[in-house]
Amino acid sequence: MNFKKATVAVHRGLNTDTQYGCVSPPIYLSSNYNFIAFNEPRLHDYSRRTNPTRDIVQKALSDLEGGVGSILTNTGMSAIHLITMSLLRPGDLLIAPHDCYGGTYRLFQSMNHHNLYNVKFINQSNISELHKVFDEKPNMIFIESPSNPLLRVVDIAMICKLAKDVGAISVVDNTFMTPILQNPIHLGADLIVHSCTKYINGHSDILSGIVIAKSSEILDKLSWWANNIGVTAAAFDSYLLLRSIRTLLPRINVAQNNALAIVDYLKQQKFVKKIYHPSLVDNVGYKYAVKQQKGFGAIISMEIYGNIETLKLFLKSLKLFTLAESLGSVESLICHAASMTHAGMSHEARNKAGISEMLLRISVGIEDKEDLINDLDNAFKIVSNNF
Structure with missing residues (x-):
């Protein structure tokens, strides 16, 4: 067998x-x-x-x-x-x-x-x-x-x-x-x-x-x-x-499905300037992702409109997404790459790579996807009411 x-x-x-x-x-x-x-x-x-x-x-x-x-x-x-x-x-x-x-x-x-x-x-x-x-x-x-x-x-x-x-x-x-x-x-x-x-x-x-x-x-x-x-x-x-x-397979499956739902949600948000995820046809290397991957994963990055104050209010308004470095955990995390995970790169190196000051990286966890979407939606509404 x-x-x-x-x-x-x-x-x-x-x-x-x-x-x-x-x-x-x-x-x-x-x-x-x-x-x-x-x-x-x-x-x-x-x-x-x-x-x-x-x-x-x-x-x-x-x-x-x-x-x-x-x-x-x-x-x-x-x-x-x-x-x-x-x-x-x-x-x-x-x-x-x-x-x-x-x-x-x-x-x-x-x-x-x-x-x-x-x-x-x-x-x-x-x-x-x-x-x-x-x-x-x-x-x-x-x-x-x-x-x-x-x-x-x-x-x-x-x-x-x-x-x-x-x-x-x-x-x-x-x-x-x-x-x-x-x-x-x-x-x-x-x-x-x-x-x-x-x-x-x-x-x-x-x-x-x-x-x-x-x-x-x-x-x-x-x-x-x-x-x-x-x-x-x-x-x-x-x-x-x-x-x-022993739980890697079910954790990956749930997180990945949640991520796909969140990508669909983010497409509708006026404050989202750009979404980065391998499932998107316009994502760099999409044709290779389809060929060599068995799924698109549960990490999403996005650039939002506005300035640093906009970004700060958005992050402060989230309740289920934890502002923290690292990724891949059962809990959903969000980080500001320029000041956190990629702070060790010079400003020039980040610019060359395309990592903007308004870029946020989301590590989608295994919580209920509707709860996660509602949390994002609430944060976007607070930003919209203040800018």
Whole structure:
């Protein structure tokens, strides 16, 4: 009997306890493990290197993404840092999207300033710009699709093919889509990275990241460095993450359906200047989203008319949407990209990427969609009555 990967991953680790028959696997909090005898270590010797609870999560997420294995890290940013510091050397060239997450931009830019590697930010939606940059023989290309916060979608398979042709490593940040809606390894990517803090955990209560590898050779390098610099995730966080993976599919389905309803609502609002969502035909890369994604996701960005005072009143008037950074949780969140998630980018860099001062990013949760729409509607009415 064949089961879908999502079902296999959800059941990973269940009913493996032979001592008490625990349905959910126990949490192994021990930091170290005794040796059988002199020079005879067990499978696990020190939890920075490997941990039984972390192993289960790594296997589950690797199965979901179609990789050979993975490394669970303590944050999403440490997962990205692990990749670049393990696989790049001074003088190597990293190509990154000019409209990527602000934290990613800040990391790459700061490493570039320290001469650890070179970075070039480009518009990966521009085909001619892409081909031109590959003439420079980059060592790695980092892809974010859909992008954060403008939801631009790029042709992952095409970019990974260009990378392979010049011997570059292709990395895809799949945080927005999760393994449920997109599988970049199947599209040719060498590595996938997730901020597990977001959808995979989905409860705003842990920080975590993961790197999933297509080949054992790269995985071995990353594993050595993960232990070397100590970025692996804690056992308790791994335990909570395993809990969350089991509800990932229904959470994604509800949030995505809510998002589609909200997009339809926002189309009717006079204060909304522009909507960014992969479901929209005029969204950058819509034709690629239809081809490579299994859904359009639950992140929406929008620009509203007015000024900063308009924006402040709108945000203050919301009751169900929490003004906060991060995304992908069961509760709906809203953030002002320029002053929050992308504050680490210069004003010039944000302008070049198209991130305006009036842009808001919404992470749609799993609340009742009518309640969410009513909350937005109330806030728009308050703004309308005051401007």
